[in-house]
Amino acid sequence: MKILVCITHVPDTTSKIQFTADNTKFDTTGVQFIIGPYDDYALARAVELRDQTSGKLTVLNVGESETEPTLRKALAIGADEAIRVNASPKDSFFVAEQIAHYAKEGGYDLILMGRESIDFNGGMVHGMVGEILGMPSFSPVMKLDLDGTSVTMSREIEGGKEVVEASLPLIAGCQEPIAEWKIPNMRGIMSARTKPLNVVEPVSEETQAVAVKYELPPAKGAVKLIDKDNVSELVKLLKNEAKVL
Amino acid sequence: MSVLVYIEHAEGKVKKTSLEAVSFANALAAKTGEGDVVALALGAIDQAELAAVGKAGAAKVLQVSDSRLDAGVIQAHATAVAQAFEKAGASTVVLAKSSLGDAVAARLSIKIKAGLVSNVVELPNTDGGYLVKRSIYTGKAFAETSLTTANKILAVKKNAVDLKTDGGDAAVEALEVSIPDSDFASKIVSTERATGEVLLPEADIVVSGGRGMKGPENWGMIEDLAKTLGAATGCSKPVSDMGWRPHHEHVGQTGVKVAPSLYIAIGISGAIQHLAGVNSSKCIVVINKDPEAPFFKAADYGIVGDAFEVVPKLNEALKAEL
Ligand SMILES: Cc1cc2nc3c(=O)[nH]c(=O)nc-3n(C[C@H](O)[C@H](O)[C@H](O)COP(=O)(O)OP(=O)(O)OC[C@H]3O[C@@H](n4cnc5c(N)ncnc54)[C@H](O)[C@@H]3O)c2cc1C
Ligand SMILES: Nc1ncnc2c1ncn2[C@@H]1O[C@H](COP(=O)(O)O)[C@@H](O)[C@H]1O
Numbered sequence: 001m002k003i004l005v006c007i008t009h010v011p012d013t014t015s016k017i018q019f020t021a022d023n024t025k026f027d028t029t030g031v032q033f034i035i036g037p038y039d040d041y042a043l044a045r046a047v048e049l050r051d052q053t054s055g056k057l058t059v060l061n062v063g064e065s066e067t068e069p070t071l072r073k074a075l076a077i078g079a080d081e082a083i084r085v086n087a088s089p090k091d092s093f094f095v096a097e098q099i100a101h102y103a104k105e106g107g108y109d110l111i112l113m114g115r116e117s118i119d120f121n122g123g124m125v126h127g128m129v130g131e132i133l134g135m136p137s138f139s140p141v142m143k144l145d146l147d148g149t150s151v152t153m154s155r156e157i158e159g160g161k162e163v164v165e166a167s168l169p170l171i172a173g174c175q176e177p178i179a180e181w182k183i184p185n186m187r188g189i190m191s192a193r194t195k196p197l198n199v200v201e202p203v204s205e206e207t208q209a210v211a212v213k214y215e216l217p218p219a220k221g222a223v224k225l226i227d228k229d230n231v232s233e234l235v236k237l238l239k240n241e242a243k244v245l
Numbered sequence: 246m247s248v249l250v251y252i253e254h255a256e257g258k259v260k261k262t263s264l265e266a267v268s269f270a271n272a273l274a275a276k277t278g279e280g281d282v283v284a285l286a287l288g289a290i291d292q293a294e295l296a297a298v299g300k301a302g303a304a305k306v307l308q309v310s311d312s313r314l315d316a317g318v319i320q321a322h323a324t325a326v327a328q329a330f331e332k333a334g335a336s337t338v339v340l341a342k343s344s345l346g347d348a349v350a351a352r353l354s355i356k357i358k359a360g361l362v363s364n365v366v367e368l369p370n371t372d373g374g375y376l377v378k379r380s381i382y383t384g385k386a387f388a389e390t391s392l393t394t395a396n397k398i399l400a401v402k403k404n405a406v407d408l409k410t411d412g413g414d415a416a417v418e419a420l421e422v423s424i425p426d427s428d429f430a431s432k433i434v435s436t437e438r439a440t441g442e443v444l445l446p447e448a449d450i451v452v453s454g455g456r457g458m459k460g461p462e463n464w465g466m467i468e469d470l471a472k473t474l475g476a477a478t479g480c481s482k483p484v485s486d487m488g489w490r491p492h493h494e495h496v497g498q499t500g501v502k503v504a505p506s507l508y509i510a511i512g513i514s515g516a517i518q519h520l521a522g523v524n525s526s527k528c529i530v531v532i533n534k535d536p537e538a539p540f541f542k543a544a545d546y547g548i549v550g551d552a553f554e555v556v557p558k559l560n561e562a563l564k565a566e567l
Contacts, residue, residue: 013498013518017385037499092361093354118498120381120388122363127319127351136320136431139348142492157317157344158255158446159493160438166431176499177492208360211388212376217524223531223541228550232562234530237546239566242528244450244507245474 001055001146001168004108005046006099006125007074008036008089008117009067019214026119026214035070037181038114042172044179046112047078049146056080058106062089062098068197075192076184082195087202091209092120094202096128101203104133109149109168115140115175120211126173136166139173247280248273249335251326252298252306253317253345255438257291261408262341262447264301268409269401270339271302272368279336283307284415285329287322288315292417299415301408307333307420313429316436317345321428323352328422330357330396338398343446350400359396366405383498383521403447403504404525445494448477450507451526453496455481455519457512457533457552461489466556467511473563479503481513497522512552515540532556 011017011031018027035043043059050057059079061067064086071082085098103111116123123139130137142161143154149168154161156175184192226234239245248270252263270282281304286295288311295306307329314321326349330338338353340346342363354361362377366387370376375392380402445451452471454464464478471478478494485495496503498518504525511532513519520543523529531544534551541547548555 011382013521017382019386092351096355118383121383122361123347124351124354124361124363127348128355131323131352131355137348137352138319138431140344155344156493157436157438158260159442159444160436161493162317162436163434164431165434170431208354208394209362209377209390209392211381212391213389214381215378215387215389217385217387220543221545223544223547225541225547225549228548228555231548231555231559232566234546234548234559235562235566238507238528238530242507242545244528245563245567 001049001053001110002106002108003046003050003055003057004103004106004111005039005043005057005059005074005079006111006113007039007043007059007061007070008114008119009033009061009063009070010036010117010119013037013118017216023214024212033070035073036114036118038116038118038173038175040181041176041178042112042114042174043074043077043079044182045144045174047182048179049110050078052146058083060085060099060102062087062095064088071197072192073184075195075197076188077182078188080195082197084197084199085202086199090207092122092124092128093208094206096125096132097204097206098202099125100129100132102200103129111171113171113173115173123173126171130171135169135171137171137173138164138166140175141172142175142178144172144174144178247283247333247335248337248339249326249330249333250282250284250303251338251340251346251349252284252286253341253343254286254290254294257289257294259290259294259297260341260447262343262403264297265403265406265408266339266341266401267298267301267303269368269406271409271412272406273337273339276368277371281305283333283335285309285326287325288312295415295417300410300412302412303415306415306417308417309420309422311422311424316433318429318431318433319345319348320352321424322349323356324424324428325422326353327356329420332420336396340400342400342402346400350398354398357396358394359398360392360394361398361400362390362392363400365399365401368406380525384502384524385521402525404527443475443477445477445479445501445503448503449505450474450476451479451503451505452476452509452511453479453481453513454484454511455513456483458484463553464490466560470509470556470560473560473567481519510540511556513540514538515543
């Protein structure tokens with residue numbers, strides 16, 4: 001079976017978010033980049049399914065050359081080959097068009113993505129790719145099991161979950177607890193150096209919704225502490241000052 | 246022209262976030278002159294509920310009574326919305342961000358060739374262009390997004406506008422759509438949903454517990470407090486990882502993002518990944534025995550103390566006041 005996992009290259013979850021150039025650019029100073037945490041779940045499950053089916057696992061990122069260490073890490077975790085679409089990911093539609101094109105060329109049976117990217121948090125790319133390719137798409141998926149070409153998934157809904165049955169090919173946006181994150185071991189890291197990482201060019205340039213300016217939320221004022229033996233004071237403040245009761 | 250709103254409902258009841266989306270659309274139409282707000286309800290819906298849709302600002306409700314649409318089958322819903330969009334002669338679709346809403350919006354954007362902006366936090370700025378402010382980096386920042394397509398989809402975050410309650414009566418019209426069988430190829434075989442509880446992503450007040458609660462047997466006091474407040478209960482990631490609470494209650498970067506008026510965090514340290522899920526709350530109260538807990542820096546009000554002592558007292562004080 002051929003599996004494609006689409007990964008993002010995003011600031012570590014503890015990063016301080018700042019902007020430069022008159023708030024038009026993300027400030028990468030001191031920021032460590034990682035595989036998106038949801039993409040990491042998708043990758044972990046994909047490695048298991050590749051092993052289960054003796055298949056082939058490809059990872060893909062739409063990004064410029066600085067994302068290659070992140071792709072190498074995915075290879076170290078267990079992917080067989082990597083593709084980098086050489087372009088800055090301008091918006092979800094642009095990214096979806098690139099992924100759809102290379103996914104079609106590759107003829108994948110299963111495409112796993114993260115539930116959402118943790119930079120722009122759209123949660124949209126999987127659905128867009130699904131519609132472009134005429135494939136069903138599901139998100140957020142917490143469990144995905146294969147039996148031949150039948151797929152059983154558990155999808156999170158508000159306040160619970162639903163069990164969905166579908167058949168390959170399909171696309172899933174993954175989240176925990178679909179699999180445990182995998183940490184690359186020494187052998188993985190060594191072999192990742194020689195696995196193929198192919199750079200391809202974007203197939204279209206069209207964008208629809210591009211971020212033009214960034215802004216940080218206003219700084220929070222200092223906390224008001226209330227004595228633990230005077231909790232009714234808190235109730236009064238919530239009622240009369242914050243007006244949230 | 247008109248603004249179409251995709252309405253979600255659970256067991257026949259319209260979701261509050263969908264009513265907010267109607268109010269958002271109403272304010273948007275007033276601003277852009279796009280005409281009426283038309284709400285779209287798919288599947289069986291409680292007729293009495295439609296009155297609320299009118300009050301929230303819809304002039305008309307299109308109702309597709311196809312029992313296959315009662316469940317949220319993603320592809321079929323996307324097809325139905327696309328057809329309603331054409332028939333209503335709409336230019337913009339507004340919907341509330343949700344597990345189903347996101348999945349439908351993404352497919353819809355390709356079907357109707359509409360640019361899509363998600364996590365929208367306020368009405369667009371239309372002086373000269375079409376700039377939409379959305380939340381990014383899990384609430385740590387905002388982006389002004391330039392939407393350049395003729396058709397548009399806005400997936401709205403909770404609390405982006407105030408809920409309107411003084412609208413008129415919406416005219417209800419039946420709508421026929423034709424959905425190919427292939428859209429129903431995947432089957433929802435079972436659904437498990439907490440009933441009778443306030444749903445976390447939609448809740449106006451959330452009471453959350455962390456590892457400081459020591460064990461699942463101590464959740465009674467969290468639930469009691471939530472009950473007094475009409476609140477939903479949440480938790481930190483380790484709490485759901487250890488199986489003390491179900492996964493859908495886990496709040497944060499990798500869990501549910503909430504945006505209530507009031508978030509009460511009990512025995513939670515306030516790790517940056519937890520804060521990422523709560524930073525859109527209007528007011529945050531932290532109860533923690535460690536005065537150095539990082540959560541206090543993100544809080545509006547705090548009590549330094551033992552949860553096992555403070556929470557029951559707080560519950561009593563609230564009961565006396567409410
Ligand atoms: C990629 C990534 C994603 C993550 N995503 C999430 C996420 O989505 N959500 C999330 O929550 N975490 C997430 N985490 C984990 C996060 O980093 C923290 O480990 C977690 O939030 C800590 O949970 P906690 O505050 O319940 O536990 P702890 O950090 O153990 O804190 C317990 C707190 O309880 C207090 N306490 C103890 N006893 C009492 C008492 N009797 N009364 C009052 N207070 C008491 C302590 O002072 C302490 O502050 C993520 C981590 C990573 C690396
Ligand atoms: N630039 C990108 N390259 C590869 N995959 C991506 C990219 N952006 C988004 N994705 C995939 O799409 C998922 C959803 O992203 P988003 O719609 O941006 O929240 C992510 O978790 C990734 O799996």
